[in-house]
Amino acid sequence: MTVNRRACLLFALMAAALLAVGFGQSWSLSLTILNLCLISAIMSLGLNMQWGYAGLFNVGVMGFAALGGVAAVLVSQPPVPAAWSAGAGDLGLTVLALIATIAVIVMVRRAMPKGPLRAAVTFVLAIAGYGFVRIFFDPATEAIEAVDPSKSGYLGGLGLPVIIAWPVGGLIAAGAAWMVGKIALGLRADYLAIATLGISEIVLAMLKHEDWLTRGVKNVAGLARPVPYEIELQTTEWFLALSQTLGVSPTEASSVFVKLCYALLFTAVLLAVLWLAEKALHSPWGRMMRAIRDNEISAEAMGKDVTRRHLQIFVLGAAVVGLAGAMLVTLDGQFTPGTYNPLRYTFLIWVMVIVGGSGNNWGAVLGGFLVWFVWVEAEPAGLWLMDMATAGMGADSPLRAHLIESAPHMRLFVMGLILLLVLRFSPRGLLPAQTRH
């Protein structure tokens, strides 16, 4: 069977599975899964660029997704004027102090000859500069966090429409990726993996603990939406009429309608990213990337700047992941740094790419859909299985209660199993990348 026919078949099966959930469980649930499938597909497209096109082993997907998510807060939330007036002056001084520190370090480094002395002086200056910056930074954050801490206690955002946050999320993630890439991309695969793992933990620690910027673990709830609210729909004339003609209750109809709106938006983004990714992959640039991935030394010998190309694709992939991260937070309607978990946001995306077929954009999309679907549906399935398996134990057995309670964690096991099986028996994934000669 050619890859194209297999792709059609697998996507049709995926659609059938979502429809089955719609008929069997509920349409609202089916659309919830679909929306997250779409976002997962975009994330795995981003990772596929890094891993599939260029062979960069990025285990920091979570960090870039969270940075995208914070964009939703920073763009769409209304600003908190009291916090700005309390802390803006000191924050401005902080920025000036930071610039001054960097300027001094750069000047000193230019003036001194290379060697251990210069490294030592740089180190001392960096420590001193850090202390200097904190003289302004600490009171600023304290003042901001003291402003009505139960409701705000942070600077707020720009108060712009939340859609703008999506590209901004991509930009923030791209900026972070540029800095990370500058440091870590010279490293070989294993080291890059460990470095990106560390960076994603650091990013998350910052989002959790820099309350003045993100409210930290106090979370930001009630983010603006790009689609109408259910409550509004339920009081709108045309919508009530519509739900009556369809014969469903306005509550259910409004919930399905809102999710459909999201699904349309997300599909549009996914198609746009996918189209661009396909164009890029089949352009001379894409060929160059694959050449670098397959043999760095020969690509370098042909005059390709491997380091720069790696940096470029790393930044691009991170931008796509950041975009998806912003969309995810928009869909949730809240930013909760405490819920980011590397298993869910980094390694699950890896499973998507490997299962789908690394190097193939359609594969990444399929992997995103399939793995997310299994991830969600493994929970009720695991519960049901556990319930069956322990049915003989009697209703009040504590072991049974414990097993049923912990059954949802079975999906981690299932994910690992799927990854290992695909890696072993179909190492190029469900939709292998096609090589044209």
Place this chain on the structure above:
Amino acid sequence: MEDLLNAIVLLCNFVIVPALAYGAQLALGALGVTLIYGILRFSNFAHGDLMAFATMIVILVTWVLQDAGIGIAPLPTALLALPVGILGAIAISLVTDRWVYRFYRERKSAPVTFVIASIGVMFMLNGIVRVVIGPDDQSFADGSRFLLEVGEFREWTGLKEGLAIKMSQALTLAVAVLCVGALFYFLQRTRAGKAMRAYSDNEDLALLSGVDPARVVFYAWVIAAALATIAGTLYGLDKSFKPFTYFQLLLPIFAAAIVGGIGQPLGAIVGGFIVAFSEVMITYAYRKFLLYLLPQEWVPDGLVQLLSTDYKFAISFVILVVVLLVRPTGVFRGKVI
């Protein structure tokens, strides 16, 4: 003079003793990572979860023993359960090697394939641990909590500051010294250990000299699993057991292994202490310490903490990056991945 002594005791109590114990735990973990790297030539991302899995078995056996009233007070019961945990960890390691890694070894797959496979193993172990014992904190420490209590120390010395040494800390250091001693004896003196070092240094030459690769791999897993169990149990006794924390230990453990020079057992130990001491020293608030040493008006108002404890990952990471940029082979000239 008394102020100076007080300052030193303060530093011992909050920095040196905790960092020694933490460093020993990291060193035991890093030894496992470095051995697997030296022999199987990949970074084992499942090591943190192997530690969690092994500790889980130890905890379950400890609970059974506690219920049966068996104990070795003042030492924690977990020590009795340790052998069972080690056997469990060895069993699961050998099973994963047989079913997962051996296939790729025989095909001589790229190291990155092994790493992805280890991510799969990580997921599975993580799932098992969460299903069996749940994702929450579990406590299993018993026996006496302190070897030396603050009050006692103050009475002895008449100082204002007290020094406490937790039983788990003393135990960690004692067990770590024993383990490292045994490991080095094995690697330096026994035939199997020499075969392992030869295999790690140069695979082809070792094979030509008649080293059996299957045996070497077997020993590597057995040792790594045993060390992971001990490291995980000691960490759990010292702090607490939570599956997710064990996963997060991966970063400082890798940092320790790389700082010391990956594939170098001695390096893993030194690296463990470097990472632990940097973490504790940089996140410690020095205000009280400075108050003993400097006149009051010289001491700044803040906590004099370089970095809040929330950012301790950043420290492992910065150490890692600096080492990779300045001396990629690590302190002890290990391999470069």
